[in-house]
Amino acid sequence: MAADAHCVCLDDFEKYAEKHLSLMTWIYYCSGADGETTLKENRRSFRRIRLKPRVLRDVSTRDLKTTILGREIDIPICISPTAFQGLAHPDAEAGTSRASGTFNTCMILSSVSSLSLEDICCAHSGGTKWMDIYVWPNPRVTKDMVQRAEQAGCKGIVVSVDICQVGFKRRMAYVAGDIVPRNAIIANFDKYCKNGIMNETTFLDEVKCGDPSATWADIDWIKSITKLPIILKGIMTVEDALIAVEHKVNAIMVSNHGGRQLDGVPATIDVLAEISKAVGDKIEVYMDGGVRTGTDVLKALALGARAVFIGRPVIYGLAYKGEEGVKNVLQILKDELSLAMALSGCRTIKDINESIVMEKNLYCRL
């Protein structure tokens, strides 16, 4: 399950995917919005942060376990929702589900998945599954999806709030076309087309993003239709984080959608500390965007994330070897984090705090 000669770090999976996926699929996965400033910045900003290791602290055993919303996970490395995993490998989301279950971590299911949420949840009963939804224009669809997620055993509802319209991907436009044919049936929405809630030819426009007229009142409404905890994904400012606290959501994820929505926003790692400080211990804060190494995970936890989530590396793992490839990705990150903890003097996740990173005003000038 550990690294092999081809893939010893997460960048190797990306190179493999670039070489082996069709051009269209590759561009769909790797691209970011507009000039891709934010996409690049997500990774660059991690490299600017420097660590301050402590020594002589008996790190002979390390414990990587933590909890998210009260549920124990074995590693603070979880899986962000990414659409259409079937384009990467026939194992699709079922492979990701089995890999995340084996590592007892959290997987967020994309609503725009190749397999239905029921099939993904059934694939492995281990780990924690959260369901990602948008505030769709049709409330019947939103409500039904939440109920299906509850019935299938999901333990949280993630509302992606940064996609009231889909960001423009220039690189996709250059290779011409849309990854999803107009007449595609997407597993989760199949039933709404069949029973007439959605129009078979226009439903894609309705489901590919949230309703642009959505407001915080919609979050209150989603809270009112479920007992599951609500996690808001796509929070990038202290202001919105504080409003999220007022609306009593359970957690937020600092995310810029992997640089796929508004180009020009900062790297998530650059706003994480101010957001996590502002909300304190009122709600949990997670982050995603550009996490590719164990030291990236260490830095994000030090700057206030309770756990990190990864998007593209999972797809690239699938492209490499399906379920096994996703396990490879998780194992490498786990090993790298464990080593980084040892070398920085941290035995448990609780030992990781801001004192092990250099002050922001110092590393920002690098």
Ligand SMILES: Cc1cc2nc3c(=O)[nH]c(=O)nc-3n(C[C@H](O)[C@H](O)[C@H](O)COP(=O)(O)O)c2cc1C
């Ligand atoms: C191909 C692709 C599809 C995605 N689909 C979704 C989605 O369906 N819902 C969502 O909230 N975010 C989606 N995202 C964003 C991811 O959840 C995540 O925020 C991002 O990939 C994290 O950055 P990283 O890829 O650098 O790890 C997608 C990202 C990619 C690359």
